[in-house]
Amino acid sequence: MLDLKFIRENPDAVREAIRVKNVALNLGDLLQRDRDLVALKQRVEAMQTERNANAKLVPRASPEERPALIQRGKDLGEELKALEPELRGAEDALRQLLLRVPNIPLPSVPVGKDDEDNVELRREGTLPSFDFTPLDQVEILEKQGWADFERVARVSGSRSYLLKGEAALLEMAVLMFAMDFLAQRGFTPLSTTALVRRETLVNSGHFPGDEESVYKLGDDDLLLAGTAEVPINSLYAGEQLSYEQLPLTFAGLSAAFRREAGSAGRDVRGLIRVHEFRKVEQYVLCEASQEEGLKWFDKLLANAEGILQALELPYRVLQNCTGDMGAGKVLMYDLETWVPSEAKYRETHSCSYLGDWQARRTGLRYRDEAGKLQYAHTLNNTGIASPRILVPLLENHQQRDGTVRVPAALRPYLGGRAVLGQPVR
Template sequence: MLDLKFIREHPGEVRRAAEVKRIDLDLDELLRLDRELLDLKQRTETMQAERNQNAKLVPKASPEERAHLIQKGKDLGESLKNLEPELRAVENALRHLLLQVPQLPHPSVPLGRDDSENVELRREGIPPSFDFVPLDHVALLERHGWADPERVARVSGSRSYLLKGEAARLELAIISFALDFLAAQGFELLSTTALVRPETFVGSGHFPGGEDQVYKIEGQELMLAGTAEVPVNSLYAGEILAEDLLPLRYAAYSSAFRSEAGSAGRDVRGLIRVHEFKKVEQYVLMQANEAAALEMFQAILGNAEELLQALELPYRVVQNCTGDMGAGKVLMYDLETWVPSEGLYRETHSCSYLGDWQARRTGLRYKGADGKVHYAHTLNNTGIAAPRILVPFLENHQMADGRIRVPAALRSYLGGRELLGKAQP
């Protein structure tokens, strides 16, 4: 959500942001409703002032005048009462459109229609060169008996997953390593729920527009979040924090649930796109200072890169274009990790800076040194998401005999083991 005053004063910039982000926004209707609401509020204030003035005259009036003034007060009260539903209706209609207004992208963001026009910034690490025929992650899991897709599908339906033995330990090891790493960077660890109220999705910006991606709890006002960003973004909703508490930096661990509506037949093999997974999310709530926020953006991006480097996984950094960055983002980069079986990089991390767009929706504010109340700025980035990260991990670290090499940074989380699995001919 943008400041309404900014929208009034800069309609051209807002219209351009909607255009390049490919968002269908009726800005003319929004501005019309804004004018109508201002007129209704002015009429309401005028009638309220008139009623108050009229009430002051009643005690001093003659009996004949008093009856007339009392009736006038009743008439004004009735008019105000009749005006209230119209006022509420216009307020609701205006808020509905305000929730669709996109954040203005940073000047550095490339123009583009979709992810095919994202821009690669750099590559890190060298994809492995195998002197044997490598297997994909599904074949590797099957080879070691580390998964049971048929049985879990009978229990939970398609696109569920179940890891066994060393693969289950590996998933937990990677998550634990990511949490320890982020704690060492000064992030406070959170273990949080995925059960949230619908308004938290509005606050984070996933609603309106992403309703088809969310699982709903029948008969309750609760839904399942697809990232810890959703609940954490509402922890301080409506509060005014002291500036010296900022920035708040969290590494939030939670289960995550996504219906993945519209992705049937796409990226559904094995562990790539499952309905339920585990995720460590970096989330930052900080002062309204864009220069400092852009530095923080680089810092949380750097955290994700260091995690991939410690896991010895080749990756590339991609800047998302306007058509692939989402309504609320000022700036967005993806980290895509090399998947040998496909000969391409797949997105494993997403880093976003949203300015005060989420804060205005959620009411995230702080009192600055100037004594004024400001909306905060927010950022988020994946720490690690499992089991997706296992796809490049297993494939990049496989050996000719089928075993999986464990990078040095992860060995202490696996009892010092350097290899997983049993050698096979």
């Protein structure tokens, strides 16, 4: 959410953000509703002032004047009471529009329509060279007996997954490695829930706009979040932190759920795009300074790259264009990891800086060194998401005999094993 005063004073900048981020919002309608609400509040304030002045006249009025003054006070009270629903409705209507106003992207962000317009910044690592015909993720899993897609589909429907044996241990190893990696860099580990109230998704900026992607538990008025960012962002909702408490840095491990509405027919094979998964999310709440925010953006990105490098996976860094960065973000990079069977990079990490856009929705404030209340800046980035990361991990490290080499960084989490699986070729 942007500051309303900023919107009033910078309508052209906001209109441009709406345009380049492809947001369905009429800023003229919002500004008119704002003017109407200001006029309504002025009318209410004028009536309240008159009622208060009228009440002071009653004790000093003559017997002849008093009945009219009393009646006027009653009339004003009834009029004000009648205006209450109109005022609340106008305030709510304006807030709903404000929730849709996108953040202003940094000048360095490329303008584009969708992910096709993202800009590759660099590539890291060496692509594997196989002296045999490599298998894809599903073939590796099935030949090793590490998955059962048919049976789990009968239990949970399509886009479910079930890992068995060493693959299940590998998934847990990857998650624990990511948690340890981030903890060693000062991030507080959290094991958090995916069950959230609707307002937490509003606070994080996923609502309004992303409702179709979220599973809803109607009987309990709860929803299932698609990332630990959602609950972590609301942990300090409405609180006033001290300057000394900042920055807050978390590594949140949680289940994650996404309906993937509208993605039918895309990436349905194996582990690429499943409805339920596990994720380690980096989250930072820092002081209201772009310089500080960009410093943390670089740190989050370096953490994600460090994890991929430790897993010995080739990847590339992309800068997201305006049409692919989300409404609340001022800067966003994706990391895409190489998938040999498809001869392409696939997105495994997203690094986002949101300025104070999220904090204004959530009420995340702190007192700066001068004692003034400020809205904090927030950032988030994937630490690791499984099972998607297992796709490049299995494919890049497969060996001629069908086994999978374990990167050195993961071996302590797998009892020292350097290889998983049995020869099957």
